[in-house]
Structure formats: structure tokens, C-alpha cells
Ligand SMILES: Cc1cc2nc3c(=O)[nH]c(=O)nc-3n(C[C@H](O)[C@H](O)[C@H](O)COP(=O)(O)O)c2cc1C
Ligand code: SF4
């Protein structure tokens with residue numbers, strides 16, 4: 001078996017060149033889907049693979065596709081390449097170095113839901129990646145992998161790129177759709193869900209770049225082959241973006257269920273400068289912070305095991321915090337981020353992130369009081385379950401778990 | 417006269433082909449990017465033009481400009497150095513890098529150099545968290561990343577841009 005399913009460019013030089021990609025089996029999955037399978041069969045295969053969304057929410061991909069009604073047309077597929085969660089940089093590597101596998105996956109998804117136009121929404125900062133992707137799309141067209149009558153069948157498909165312009169909230173799927181429609185990126189009320197009323201009010205599938213990049217393997221080799229990787233409930237592999245206080249930061253592909261220890265101390269080379277690991281943020285700035293004791297380090301990184309630690313795997317962006325970092329400083333950073341990125345549509349999040357940032361600044365001061373910390377915790381708890389979209393909920397995770405799990409960083413007399 | 421429509425006639429045609437005919441509003445963001453790239457900001461005039469091109473109100477276009485951080489509605493430096501000071505980068509010394517670079521350029525964060533060439537801004541995560549400290553440069557060539565930076569390497573980029581400017 002090849003070492004990688006997704007980061008295959010680490011083994012195959014120049015995989016971003018279409019000739020090299022084809023030579024290494026590229027587009028075999030797409031060809032098989034379009035020429036030998038019915039769209040419904042593709043959906044069934046993906047369902048059987050147990051593939052879950054890699055954008056953060058972990059929703060079963062095949063199931064999501066099956067929600068599209070068959071009496072409303074056209075259908076659209078949108079690839080989410082907004083990648084703006086602090087600590088996350090995996091989709092960017094795929095776009096730059098294994099772009100055709102992602103595009104092939106997007107084409108397979110489009111065929112499965114009978115879409116003839118697909119959009120790739122890239123964060124505005126991915127300007128060069130968008131230019132590059134546009135070239136890749138042209139090359140696929142020239143080679144007959146996109147356009148009219150694919151592989152001599154009646155199926156036709158076009159892929160278009162659309163650049164955002166700097167807004168984390170546009171990674172949220174309904175805000176993303178608003179943004180493609182040329183509006184400000186504020187989430188929509190749900191229901192209706194995008195599967196029924198999505199882009200231009202038409203049935204729409206939205207999937208993360210990494211999710212889509214898994215599809216060529218699944219279709220070419222079958223669901224059972226895919227399930228040989230990972231755990232029973234979390235099959236497949238995952239790209240872990242490793243950053244923070246670690247010797248070898250970077251993207252690492254591992255089967256779901258590998259442990260934090262394998263990632264951080266094995267591949268990541270441990271903690272620099274003789275420091276000890278203190279905490280783990282495994283879902284970027286949106287994490288519930290995990291206290292990095294032996295039990296946590298030996299926990300398998302899959303959706304269920306991480307949930308059992310009182311956290312969520314999310315986008316699997318593992319930020320390592322060492323014992324020189326105080327968490328009052330850290331949550332001031334994360335809250336500052338969410339305050340900046342709150343779209344302002346609903347009051348609990350707009351006002352809550354504003355007040356939390358005021359309080360995290362205060363908590364950072366030498367003369368902070370126990371009341372300041374308590375008030376911060378109260379504001380966070382008051383926001384819980386009241387926000388219109390998940391951004392508001394994300395913003396309180398680190399705050400509440402830091403105060404709860406690392407009380408020593410919030411005492412009034414810890415040397416301040 | 418709609419200057420923007422004339423200047424970008426070819427691009428507008430391509431953009432309209434990309435989105436369904438009844439959804440030309442989708443061309444707003446790409447058009448704003450074009451204008452921003454050429455002028456390093458988006459003027460009121462351009463906002464009016466774009467509103468007319470896609471057939472929506474000026475207010476709607478202006479609100480899009482206001483919402484997204486990569487659009488600016490007033491002129492500053494020709495090039496914007498956008499330094500990530502978010503969590504992972506801060507753990508790698510990005511705050512110190514920002515201060516040191518600003519000191520070397522004799523400006524405050526958010527400020528513009530005397531020659532009007534460079535504005536330094538603090539930004540949120542740029543999806544390159546393993547390669548901090550880093551910044552992107554937003555200017556007439558679009559956006560480019562400069563990773564694993566030191567004040568010396570950043571100042572070298574500044575120097576190159578200053579040289580380039582002299583020859584234009
Ligand atoms: C505030 C916010 C930001 C998000 N950012 C991203 C993102 O950058 N990339 C992404 O794929 N999903 C992001 N998501 C999740 C998407 O809403 C959506 O669940 C995902 O794109 C679905 O694709 P998947 O099922 O393949 O994971 C974000 C969600 C929220 C609430
Ligand atoms: S929770 Fe925050 S980001 Fe989400 S809709 Fe409300 S204000 Fe906007």
C-alpha cells in the first residue's frame with residue numbers, strides 16, 4: 001500500500017503536473033464513476049466508506065449528498081477552500097501540491113449529485129492558489145476531464161473558482177454561499193438547509209477540500225479498501241496541521257485513531273527548548289482546550305475518542321502549548337480573533353465577543369481581580385446556545401475550558 | 417461614463433460567463449479585486465461604476481467593501497504588508513516581529529512609511545501557521561506570501577520594492 005492517500009505529492013514529485021498525475025493513476029476514479037456507475041451508486045459507495053466531512057463538523061458525506069431533492073434543478077457543488085481557522089493549513093497544501101486529486105474529487109461529487117457547475121470558494125488570501133487552480137482547470141478541460149461529454153457520455157461539468165476577500169465567517173457554509181452571490185458574508189437562518197435551498201436558492205452540496213480529495217481513492221478502490229484505514233467509527237486518514245510550540249510543525253497524514261503522542265512527539269519531534277507540553281488545541285482557535293497529561297497524549301485522534309476528552313476533533317489543527325505559555329494570554333488571542341471575525345448579525349455573538357475581549361484584556365493586567373475572571377466566565381456561559389451560527393459557540397470554547405481546566409493561570413496571586 | 421466598464425470590458429465578459437445570467441451580482445467581488453489590485457484601494461467612483469455594471473445599489477457594493485478585510489476604501493501604502501499575529505504565529509514570535517519591523521520602518525502598526533510605499537497591518541491567521549513569522553504583500557501583483565521571515569529578510573523585500581518603484 002502506498003504510504004499516503006492525500007499527501008501523495010510527498011512521494012510523487014511534480015504531482016501538480018497533470019501528466020504526472022495521470023501517469024500515477026489520476027482520473028481513474030472519475031472515469032469509473034462517469035462511465036461505469038450511476039450517480040446513486042457513487043453516493044452509496046461514499047456512504048459505505050463512512051467518510052465524514054473534514055471541514056470541522058464531521059458530517060457523513062454520502063448522507064449529506066442524499067438529501068438533495070430530485071425535483072429541483074439545477075444542483076450545485078461548492079468546494080470550501082476558505083481555510084481560515086487559526087492553526088489550519090492543510091487545504092492549502094493540497095491545492096498547491098496535489099490539486100488534481102482535489103479537482104477529481106470535486107468532479108466525482110458533482111457527478112454523484114448530477115451537478116453541471118461546481119464552484120471552488122477560496123479565501124481571498126489564496127490569490128496565487130486561485131490563479132494556479134484556474135490553470136489546472138484549463139488543463140483538465142484540454143485533456144477531456146472537464147467540459148462537455150466527459151469520456152463520451154452525456155455528462156458535462158464546469159468548475160469555476162471564486163475568491164473571497166478576508167473573512168473567517170465565509171467558511172461557514174451559508175455565509176460562503178452569500179459571498180458567492182456577491183453579498184456580505186453573513187450566515188443564513190436554517191432551515192432551509194443548503195441541500196434544499198443553497199447557492200442561488202438551488203439544492204447545493206458544500207464540502208471541504210480535504211473531504212473531496214478522498215473521493216478518487218474511494219471510488220477507484222471501493223469503500224472497503226478505504227475502511228482498512230482508521231477506526232471502525234472514524235474510517236480513513238486525516239491531515240493533521242501541527243503548529244505552535246513543537247519542533248517540527250507541518251502537515252502530517254495519519255490514519256484516524258493515531259494518538260496525540262504519535263503526532264506531537266513522534267512526527268512532530270516534541271517540544272523545543274527543554275519545555276514540557278501543557279495543553280493541546282486540536283480544533284484551532286475553536287478548541288476546547290485539552291490538558292496534555294499522559295491520558296490525553298495516549299488518546300486516539302478520532303471523532304469519538306476526542307469527544308470523550310470533553311473536546312472535539314474539528315478540523316484537526318493541533319496547536320501545541322508548552323509550559324511557558326499562560327492561558328490568560330492565550331484566550332486573549334483567541335477572543336480577539338473571534339471579536340474581529342464576528343459578522344455582527346446576531347446580538348449574543350456581536351456583544352458577547354466584544355465584552356469578552358474587554359475582559360480578557362483586563363484579566364491580562366497585573367491588578368486583575370477574581371471578579372474579572374468570574375465575569376468573563378459568566379459572559380461566555382450566557383452566550384452558550386444562543387448564537388445564530390457556530391462562530392459564536394466556537395468563541396467561548398477556549399475561554400470556558402481554560403478557566404475550568406487551568407485555574408492556576410487565572411488566580412489573582414500567580415506572581416502578577 | 418463608466419470608466420470601470422470600459423477598462424475591464426474583457427474581464428467583465430468572462431466574469432458574466434462564470435455565473436448564471438440572472439445572478440450577475442456574483443461578479444461584485446471579482447470586480448472589486450480587479451480595481452483594488454490596480455489602485456491599491458477602491459474609490460467611491462469605482463463603487464458607483466461596479467454597482468451600475470452588475471445592477472445593484474451603490475450601498476450594497478459599499479457594504480461589501482466595508483465587510484471584507486482585503487478591500488480598502490481609502491488610499492494608504494501602495495503595498496500592504498499584512499503580518500499574521502494570530503495564535504500559532506504569536507507562539508513563534510510574531511508580535512515581536514511586528515514591533516521590530518515597524519521600528520525598522522519607523523512607523524506604528526497600521527501606519528504607512530514616509531515614502532507612501534508600505535503600510536503595515538496586523539491580520540488574522542493566513543493558513544501558513546507552521547511557517548511563522550510571516551506576512552503577505554497585497555499590491556499590484558495580487559497577493560504573495562513571505563514565510564519564515566526575519567526583520568532582515570522583510571527589509572530586503574522592502575528594498576526590492578523601493579528599487580522597483582524607482583524604475584517605474
Ligand atoms: C465560523 C465557521 C468557519 C468555518 N470555516 C470552514 C473552513 O474554512 N473550511 C471548511 O471546509 N469548513 C469550514 N466550516 C464548516 C462549514 O460550515 C461546513 O460544515 C463544511 O464546509 C462542510 O464540508 P465537510 O462536510 O466536507 O466538512 C466553518 C464553519 C463555521 C461555523
Ligand atoms: S454567531 Fe456571530 S458570526 Fe454567527 S451569525 Fe451571529 S454574529 Fe454572525
Ligand code: FES
Nearest residue numbers: 500505541542545
Ligand atoms: S496563525 Fe499565523 S498563519 Fe496561522
